């Protein structure tokens with residue numbers, strides 16, 4: 001049994017490598033102008049920006065007391081030192097980042113991030129008080145072979161190795177089937193529920209039902225205003241990690257307001 005009442009839905013926009021710091025300010029202002037207290041009461045809203053945008057977004061959010069949360073798209077496993085080009089947990093914490101995306105499929109694919117690296121980054125985020133949004137999900141070959149559940153659960157277990165229950169209960173896990181990212185190919189609500197539900201069952205086995213009930217599990221992959229309600233209707237889907245559609249303020253607001261849409 002899952003306890004949906006304790007999990008506030010999270011709609012997080014992963015901007016990927018889009019929007020410079022000036023565009024980031026304009027875009028965040030647009031979102032803030034469109035969203036109201038009713039939205040924030042029902043849903044937590046976050047933007048996950050390129051590193052170069054974070055200081056600008058922080059200044060805007062602090063100055064205007066916005067309720068939008070923000071975070072980064074990657075973190076170093078190390079807290080300081082000779083790691084040219086990397087950004088550390090203490091740096092993100094200083095910018096008051098609420099979240100950091102870890103193990104996105106694009107980083108696994110283009111930057112060779114394996115389970116060990118992802119695990120180190122999850123630990124670095126918790127060490128510095130930044131909540132990881134851990135991305136997992138299978139490619140098309142795994143899906144075609146019908147192994148999506150086993151594959152994704154192995155990623156979850158690898159990423160959480162040695163992470164204590166009191167941290168795990170705060171984590172956000174995003175199930176993003178790689179074949180549905182940026183392709184317009186959305187997993188059906190049933191596909192999303194199958195894997196999100198299996199992740200929760202495994203968390204209950206690894207930790208406890210109480211921990212599993214607290215973890216928010218998002219779906220990601222071609223989420224739009226028109227399909228968000230159907231995905232959100234599933235009991236183990238607690239939000240969405242939105243790529244392309246998060247760059248369009250009106251569309252992202254439609255996703256935040258998924259409750260207004262008919263479940264198709």
Ligand SMILES: O=C(CO)COP(=O)(O)O
Pocket residue numbers: 014104176180181182183184220221222223241242243244245
């Ligand atoms: O990768 C994603 C979010 O992290 C999903 O991207 P799209 O919404 O563009 O498919």
